[in-house]
Amino acid sequence: MPEIASATKVAVLVVAAGRGTRAGGGETPKQYRRIGGVAVLRRTVEAFAGVDRVDSIQVVIHADDRAMYDAALAGSSAHAKLRPPVGGGDSRQASVLNGLEALRAEAPDLVLIHDAARPFVTGDVVLSTLDALAGGARAVVAAVPVADTLKRGEVTAPESSVQVRGTVERAGLWAAQTPQGFVFADILEAHRRAAAAGVEGLTDDAAVAEWQGLAVAISPGDAANSKITTMEDLMQADRIIQLEELARCSDVRVATAYDVHAFEPGDEVILGGIAIPHDRALKGHSDADVVLHALTDAILGALCDGDIGHHFPPSDPQWRGAPSDQFLRFAAERVRRAGGAISLLDATVVCERPKVGPHREAMRARIAEICDLPVGRVAVKATTSERLGFTGREEGIATLATATLRLPFDYLPEDASC
Incomplete structure (x- = not known):
């Protein structure tokens, strides 16, 4: 041997x-x-x-x-x-x-x-x-x-109760x-x-x-x-x-973000990772998912880790038409690598059309899936601007997002240049 x-x-x-x-x-x-x-x-x-x-x-x-x-x-x-x-x-x-x-x-x-x-x-x-x-x-x-006192039990009929038949020496x-x-x-x-x-x-x-x-x-x-x-x-x-x-992640951080994309010719918009039929599309270097972009920025903001443009520059051709779920997944992974956790993601979509309500639960589920979160930690709301401003004129869609994170107190951002 x-x-x-x-x-x-x-x-x-x-x-x-x-x-x-x-x-x-x-x-x-x-x-x-x-x-x-x-x-x-x-x-x-x-x-x-x-x-x-x-x-x-x-x-x-x-x-x-x-x-x-x-x-x-x-x-x-x-x-x-x-x-x-x-x-x-x-x-x-x-x-x-x-x-x-x-x-x-x-x-x-x-x-x-x-x-x-x-x-x-x-x-x-x-x-x-x-x-x-x-x-x-x-x-x-x-x-x-073994620290507990041990008893030897015996099942007795007909009641099937257990009776003590002795104490076991635990030494x-x-x-x-x-x-x-x-x-x-x-x-x-x-x-x-x-x-x-x-x-x-x-x-x-x-x-x-x-x-x-x-x-x-x-x-x-x-x-x-x-x-x-x-x-x-x-x-x-x-x-x-x-x-x-x-106990470990007692540093609670909250950050907000805002994103907007204009309309262009098309037949659907991508919101919260979901394709929604519409008479126009959103214009952007990637798939222009204004909801995921705002959530990504909110997470990166709470991490003090730059913004979406820093990590995914629009000047870089590899992100042309790219699905925005990879941006949000990247931000969520930064939280995990920091030893932290996402407590809540909240998004408010501002537009006259399309109606967000019928797609709200699908959007919540998709965001939760991307970030590997329970759906109960994701909120999606929608409002109009009462026909005021560019959203009221249906020139585009805006989203306001909030991310609440729990991080270790000794956390430092991965990229010091941010």
Whole structure:
């Protein structure tokens, strides 16, 4: 067997093939449900990707979940370390074995096996597990001491009530978590032998190692490294993230913007990312979406990060006729890269025609989609100018926009020249 001290290649195996029905969500397994606006699986994977000593990440998914997996990990910062996902089996043990077999070509020295439904794993827990392996252990489980008094219960008939039948001594008891770390060759062999022997129902990979006769060490876990199982767990996880984000992003900024485009011959206008039939079009270097332009400027204003003309100069021919959703998406991504969040986007469209009301909800949905926001954080309103001014004379359309952001107090704009 290889010496632990010489191990340099670390792989992480994330088990995400379960159905997670107890967490609700209908057809969406819990690992693809969102907490704090981000899929559970994505948070889990990115937690490991942020640890320098982790070289690669292998995710095991259900055969029916590829579309949800791709959507959850689209644009993730973990992509540089992610291997293509592999299909799971009929049980957790089978899924882990499939993942381990997929990692054989990479030949890692060590592997950390982790449940996708534990998105709060910290770098300290990951490093403690790796340090235990580097210190000579061949199998390690992250765990926390049991603090609660434990009672042994028995269901009594006919009332089916539970009666206490004794108190369990908690000294020496630990609550196992993941990640669980192993010498790769050891745990692969243990899973292969368990499968060949028809041994099933082992609840974690440390149990597989124990069955194989491997000594399993304990490394410090974290009480916050909880597993999402029920709908209540999911709701609690969402609350935790929201509170963390409020504490981290307590610099609330509000900025306004204004944009206007004149009419020219055509048969539709683009407003809020939606094509609306009209007897004229809006004139502009791009698609002249006056709503998205104003929202983009409002976000950039709150970021103190220039304006739409600075980042997308109208003198640059590559933006001729360009769809304006890419401008708004760019601004929203600047907020995310700053470690912040968009609290609200509000747009007021000023025109006599076309009527915005029938298209309002489609515009809200499209803006929310572009910015990856809940639609409840997007407002679109419309008004006329009572036949006054250029909008009253139907010479063009104007939009006033407001963006409310939450940013870290130490935020600085990416482009100092702005």
